Amino acid sequence: QLQLVESGGGTVQPGGSLRLTCVASIVNFRDYTIAWFRQAPGKGREGVSCIPNFGGSTNYADSVKDRFTVSRDNARNTVYLEMNRLKPEDTAVYYCAAEWFGSCHLTNSNFRSWGQGTQVTVSS
Numbered sequence: 001q002l003q004l005v006e007s008g009g010g011t012v013q014p015g016g017s018l019r020l021t022c023v024a025s026i027v028n029f030r031d032y033t034i035a036w037f038r039q040a041p042g043k044g045r046e047g048v049s050c051i052p053n054f055g056g057s058t059n060y061a062d063s064v065k066d067r068f069t070v071s072r073d074n075a076r077n078t079v080y081l082e083m084n085r086l087k088p089e090d091t092a093v094y095y096c097a098a099e100w101f102g103s104c105h106l107t108n109s110n111f112r113s114w115g116q117g118t119q120v121t122v123s124s
Helices: none
Strands: 006-007 010-012 018-024 030-038 047-049 068-073 078-083 092-100 117-121
Touching: 006 092, 018 030, 018 092, 018 117, 030 068, 030 078, 047 068, 047 078
Parallel strands: 010 117
Antiparallel strands: 006 018, 018 078, 030 047, 030 092, 068 078, 092 117
């Protein structure tokens, strides 16, 4: 069974950077499309970024384009989310999600496996 574990969250000042990590416990990791979602207090969970299996184009929400970068290391079963120029509105719990041969549409229903989340707080 696929398990996803996020790490790297924390508190950072506006304009700062964080790198989130998602590690998957699965043998055929390269077959999975991996996405990052986030949920702010009192709001629904929204898609942030996605990286497909076997290459292809990554996908980003408009609110994070040119600030966040998603990448993967299949040898380490790991996906990274590099977050730069962070803003207070980026404050949320960040989740990684996986789907076997999934598409990179940033909708919750597109992914069936989820991690427990890691808190990111952007505050001065």
